[in-house]
Amino acid sequence: MLNETDILPDGLLEADATDLLELLGSPTLIHLQGKRPEPLFISTLLHGNETTGFYAIQQLLRDNQNKALPRSVSIFIGNVEAAAAGQRRLEHQPDYNRIWPGTHHDDCAETDMMRTVSNIMYKRNPFASIDIHNNTGLNPHYACVNILNSHCIQLAGMFGSTVVYFTSPRGVQSAAFSDFCPAVVLECGQSGQADGVSHSTRYLQAVLNTEKLHSEHPVHLRLFHTDARVTVPEIYSLGSYDGADIRLNQELENMNFDQLGTGSVFATVKADSDARLVVTNESNENVTDEFFEVEDSKIVLRKNATLSMFTTNEKAIRQDCLCYLMEQIHIG
Ligand SMILES: [Zn+2]
Numbered sequence: 108m109l110n111e112t113d114i115l116p117d118g119l120l121e122a123d124a125t126d127l128l129e130l131l132g133s134p135t136l137i138h139l140q141g142k143r144p145e146p147l148f149i150s151t152l153l154h155g156n157e158t159t160g161f162y163a164i165q166q167l168l169r170d171n172q173n174k175a176l177p178r179s180v181s182i183f184i185g186n187v188e189a190a191a192a193g194q195r196r197l198e199h200q201p202d203y204n205r206i207w208p209g210t211h212h213d214d215c216a217e218t219d220m221m222r223t224v225s226n227i228m229y230k231r232n233p234f235a236s237i238d239i240h241n242n243t244g245l246n247p248h249y250a251c252v253n254i255l256n257s258h259c260i261q262l263a264g265m266f267g268s269t270v271v272y273f274t275s276p277r278g279v280q281s282a283a284f285s286d287f288c289p290a291v292v293l294e295c296g297q298s299g300q301a302d303g304v305s306h307s308t309r310y311l312q313a314v315l316n317t318e319k320l321h322s323e324h325p326v327h328l329r330l331f332h333t334d335a336r337v338t339v340p341e342i343y344s345l346g347s348y349d350g351a352d353i354r355l356n357q358e359l360e361n362m363n364f365d366q367l368g369t370g371s372v373f374a375t376v377k378a379d380s381d382a383r384l385v386v387t388n389e390s391n392e393n394v395t396d397e398f399f400e401v402e403d404s405k406i407v408l409r410k411n412a413t414l415s416m417f418t419t420n421e422k423a424i425r426q427d428c429l430c431y432l433m434e435q436i437h438i439g
Contacts (some may be wrong), residue, residue, distance in 0.1 A: 110135040128191035141176030153203040155189025160239025163307035210278025236290035241298040246419035253282040258289040275389040324408035331433040352382035
């Protein structure tokens with residue numbers, strides 16, 4: 108299932124993300140040699156419709172053509188089948204960012220592949236790992252970490268001043284790699300936007316040029332901890348039409364990374380319906396009642412929380428979640 112190569116495949120620098128299935132045939136790990144041997148690992152297209160990382164890698168490699176890379180690079184191009192279809196994942200596939208070591212997903216060919224990629228990279232002693240994503244709602248660019256050590260935070264702070272720390276969901280690439288190198292996830296806004304590509308290209312180049320990470324925490328960092336994940340049970344219909352079990356408050360899509368106060372309205376439920384949103388904490392316990400109550404057919408917050416990744420895109424909600432609820436934390 109996995110291709111592994113030490114040479115840049117022909118046509119890769121010119122390809123569209125939708126061409127990669129034809130060009131590569133399957134998920135591909137590419138090792139390119141540079142001056143410093145410990146590679147920078149870059150992962151992209153774990154979600155097939157999140158193309159910013161792939162185009163940033165293309166730009167990075169074009170910018171470094173005809174000269175030696177400052178350090179070796181290993182690039183993992185993930186779900187090329189879903190990328191060909193412009194989807195996060197295909198219906199028959201697992202989510203490629205929930206099946207890395209540490210996952211609770213059943214064993215399958217894809218979990219084997221991610222274990223293989225992790226083992227290969229572990230032996231190569233990576234300098235750092237960067238996994239690049241987009242989100243569906245409107246969010247600022249930010250980096251995420253799964254472990255609060257100073258090198259992870261420094262790596263995240265090089266991308267921007269907003270950093271999110273999360274430990275759930277399990278089975279994400281960055282958490283697996285955090286076991287053996289500093290690892291971050293970049294969230295680069297919505298897919299297809301040029302500023303996401305240019306920002307991540309600049310960031311990749313800066314990390315590539317970095318000889319050593321330091322222990323001092325970058326100043327001016329806004330650090331958030333993801334407390335809870337909000338989902339919509341499949342049995343309830345979702346939409347903005349009359350008669351939908353749950354009608355979401357569309358305005359929240361513009362309020363990601365804002366602090367919402369008690370009483371903020373998340374959704375309106377159909378009269379006499381028992382439709383609810385479900386909130387789970389990092390231990391996957393149902394903590395809905397801590398966060399939400401229903402007042403006059405409206406689902407409202409019971410306590411202050413900072414919103415992230417809120418989306419009204421039904422497919423994104425069904426395949427992943429409605430949003431996350433966070434609190435700001437202070438370290439150091
Ligand atoms: Zn993603």
